[in-house]
Amino acid sequence: MPLVDTIKEAERLMTICNACRYCEGFCAVFPAMERRKTFGEGDLTYLANLCHGCQGCYYACQYAPPHEFEVNVPQTLATLRAETYADFVWPGFLGALFRKNGVVVSLGMALGLGFLLLLLFGMQDMSIIFGSHTGEGAFYRVIPYAAMVWPFGLVFAFAVFSMIMGGVSYWRSTAVPSGVRLSIGAILGGVWDVLTLKNLGGAGGGCNYPDESFSGMRRLFHHFTFYGFMLCFAATSVATIYDHWFGWIAPYSFTSLPVLLGTVGGIGLLIGPAGLMKLKIDADPAPRARELVGMDVAFLMLLFLVSFTGLALMVLRETSAMGTLLAVHLGFVLALFATLPYGKMVHGVYRFLALVQDAAEQKSHH
Amino acid sequence: MADLTQNYDVLVIGAGNAALCAAITARLEGARVLVLEAAPSHSRGGNSRHTRNIRYAHNEATDYVTGPYPVGEYIEDLMRVTAGKTNETLAGMVLEQSEQVVDWMQDQGVRFQKPLSGTIGLGRTNAFFFGGGKAMMNSYYARAENLGVEILYEAEVTGLTLNDGRFAYAQVLHGGQMHDVSARSLVVASGGFEANIEWLKEAWGEGAENFLIRGTPFNKGALLRVLLDHGAQPVSEADQCHAVPIDARSPKFDGGIATRVDCVIYSIMVNKHAKRFYDEGEDIWPKRYAIWGRLVGQQPDQIAYAVIDSKIPGLFMPTVFPAFEANTIPELAEKLELDADALEKTVTDYNAIVEPGDFDPTRLDGCHTKGASPEKTNWAQKIDTPPFYGYPLRPGITFTYLGVEVDEKARVLFGRERKPASNIYAAGEVMAGNILGQGYVGGLGLLIGNVFGRIAGQEAARRATS
Structure with a gap:
């Protein structure tokens, strides 16, 4: 359960906002609010996860603190959002992992790294670790194929399953209004909103982040991060197909599809998280929820390190550093996979579902 | 600098x-x-x-x-x-x-x-x-x-x-x-x-x-x-000022837009003696929005109360403060700190002279009273379906x-x-x-x-x- 205080505060704010409605142009939250007259916990969970934290409504608010109404929508919805992450986590007893998420993810990184280094240095001969390996199967000579595929495959599968379970309990909790029907169109609408981040668009000026002036930088850096991640994911998928169906064994040449996808994606995954981090450092703390900072920073760091070590591995793969770099890179990847359902990544799941619900509500409302 | x-x-x-x-x-x-x-x-x-x-x-x-x-x-x-x-x-x-x-x-x-x-x-x-x-x-x-x-x-x-x-x-x-x-x-x-x-x-x-x-x-x-x-x-x-009726519970200053209460035309408006004082249904709301601040300002203690029943919420913008709610008119009067008998009499007298008609919130519907003083000339419906709701209103000055x-x-x-x-x-x-x-x-x-x-x-x- 989210804390009663946060729910009450969110309900109080939505009641004020619904009597004002000046912000209805900023994003999907306010039109969704206007479709309601009262705000139960399910409605508020939905609105909190629909909020992209663009902060436009904070700087435009005539009731922002120190006004006695003390309206700070982005902050309250972010706090509520963080509480819902802990609520819907699977298995449920791991909700506590969201309380000190920065620490949790950092520990995950240390454990992932430690595990791989231990695996490498405990089981491999030094001459192999620090030798140069080239040609087909070079990576697997350092860390055997099975040692790579099984732990990673299992952890990743668990993460995906866990996030699906989280998504299911989220969807059940938000109490989609009767008469709203889920459709292919609504799902496509949600996908489109994710791909374009139109809710960070403002009136063409972007969002009020990191400060009061309008800026498209956050949307841009999130695009770098998202599409970078997707390209890296595509690189891995293509490589898997090469390996399984064609019997082509990694490493692949610099001009091969997996390496090209991974390189472009990896660069995106450096620029995006670094940019988002810079904005976060500059950001005005007033409209933000302090509880979320650790989670955000840890996830950005992890993405950046995964990408950085991956690119370093690619560049140095024919040198004696390859063995160590491979272990370090895989350590970060393992940490990423393991913490996916217990860190910032879940925002993608709930945000997407909220956008699908929003698209469905819009269609039914017409 | x-x-x-x-x-x-x-x-x-x-x-x-x-x-x-x-x-x-x-x-x-x-x-x-x-x-x-x-x-x-x-x-x-x-x-x-x-x-x-x-x-x-x-x-x-x-x-x-x-x-x-x-x-x-x-x-x-x-x-x-x-x-x-x-x-x-x-x-x-x-x-x-x-x-x-x-x-x-x-x-x-x-x-x-x-x-x-x-x-x-x-x-x-x-x-x-x-x-x-x-x-x-x-x-x-x-x-x-x-x-x-x-x-x-x-x-x-x-x-x-x-x-x-x-x-x-x-x-x-x-x-x-x-x-x-x-x-x-x-x-x-x-x-x-x-x-x-x-x-x-x-x-x-x-x-x-x-x-x-x-x-x-x-x-x-x-x-x-x-x-x-x-x-x-x-x-x-x-x-000369622009004054509209706003919720009496609003901040003294800077309440802005959210404090307005838009149900006046569908309500009966009574003063602190629980008496009606003006034709609530004179015209559509935006056109009459601005006269009501002045009208409320002319009532004793500069306060008035909009009283509606459960047929009305949903027809007007949500309010920043919740309405006072009760299952009977005397109970509502108590919550609004009005004389219970007086409000009940006002509502009963008003209900008795509402002429039948087709209520239509979107236009001047002609639903009216006959024999009231003052008459209500549009959107007059009986106030008879509990729960009943009331909003206390005061003049909110926008500008001079x-x-x-x-x-x-x-x-x-x-x-x-x-x-x-x-x-x-x-x-x-x-x-x-x-x-x-x-x-x-x-x-x-x-x-x-x-x-x-x-x-x-x-x-x-x-x-x-x-």
Whole structure:
């Protein structure tokens, strides 16, 4: 359960906002609010996860603190959002992992790294670790194929399953209004909103982040991060197909599809998280929820390190550093996979579902 | 950094819509400009930050309006509401210049609301600001700062020194000290006096103590008083103001838009003696919105109560405070602190004379009472379906009309002979009474502020730099 205080505060704010409605142009939250007259916990969970934290409504608010109404929508919805992450986590007893998420993810990184280094240095001969390996199967000579595929495959599968379970309990909790029907169109609408981040668009000026002036930088850096991640994911998928169906064994040449996808994606995954981090450092703390900072920073760091070590591995793969770099890179990847359902990544799941619900509500409302 | 010892070209007093339009324009003319804002930065922007849209003439639908609103129609609307209490020359000038206003505002970085899919429609006559008035003001401030306009917050002007009718310097309280701030020209754009309860009492009597002020607590009319004391010619009257019924539980100041209660036309309105006092169904709500502030202000203790039953919620905008709710009328009366017998009698008597009819909230439906005093001429339905709801309402003052007379160059006119000041200009609410002597047209106040702000800024800059 989210804390009663946060729910009450969110309900109080939505009641004020619904009597004002000046912000209805900023994003999907306010039109969704206007479709309601009262705000139960399910409605508020939905609105909190629909909020992209663009902060436009904070700087435009005539009731922002120190006004006695003390309206700070982005902050309250972010706090509520963080509480819902802990609520819907699977298995449920791991909700506590969201309380000190920065620490949790950092520990995950240390454990992932430690595990791989231990695996490498405990089981491999030094001459192999620090030798140069080239040609087909070079990576697997350092860390055997099975040692790579099984732990990673299992952890990743668990993460995906866990996030699906989280998504299911989220969807059940938000109490989609009767008469709203889920459709292919609504799902496509949600996908489109994710791909374009139109809710960070403002009136063409972007969002009020990191400060009061309008800026498209956050949307841009999130695009770098998202599409970078997707390209890296595509690189891995293509490589898997090469390996399984064609019997082509990694490493692949610099001009091969997996390496090209991974390189472009990896660069995106450096620029995006670094940019988002810079904005976060500059950001005005007033409209933000302090509880979320650790989670955000840890996830950005992890993405950046995964990408950085991956690119370093690619560049140095024919040198004696390859063995160590491979272990370090895989350590970060393992940490990423393991913490996916217990860190910032879940925002993608709930945000997407909220956008699908929003698209469905819009269609039914017409 | 603002330097109070410097002799600026243009001193702008006030920092709302009109003031910033003046400051930006003067700066674009090449003047060195200082803006003095009495409020701290978080509350900057006067009443403009509570606004939402601007009414402007246009010959066709655009991204921001649904259809044409020609100058001629605008003038007719103004003539009707003011009943001729307007300076036709100035009014015509403002309405004609209104055609360029949206373009100019966009050039300064103000964003407008495009139509949204879903629930939200645009208006035909008014363009809506993206994010409302505070967002508009933020854009103006960003623009002014980029241009090099200097803005000093928590700087309260307490007096003006004039030499032979010429502005010489202003007395400014800032940082606990008095400063004499001189400039070659002065633009007064410091709003009306609605936050000055003592002044309101002069016009309205002791009852003004119970008025709520929807806007900034900083509009105390200090500069208006100073100008009038120096012999500036007054325009409109002190008891002319825009007042709407708002929830009695609202903040004393700065409650803004959210405190309004829009159920009056579907309700019966009773005073503290639980008696009805005016035809609630006289006309559709926007048209009658503004008379009800005044009507409530004339009731004993300046309070009234809207009473509805469970058929009504959903027909009007959600309210910021929940309604008082009860399953019987006497119980509701108790919660509203009204005499239970009296309210029950009022409701029973009213229910007895409601004529049958087809209730239609979207138009003047003709559902009426027969034999009541006063009658309810539209949307009269029996109040008979529990739960019953009640809202306590008080007058919420939006702005005042008393101002100083100006000419078409925004120069303040002094004395009976109406001599234009050589370097004193006025813009915004402090002179809006020249055009809006009474009545109300939504979105006109901002237009007057914009057009006269720009005229004042230009004239003041030219005067200073010539």
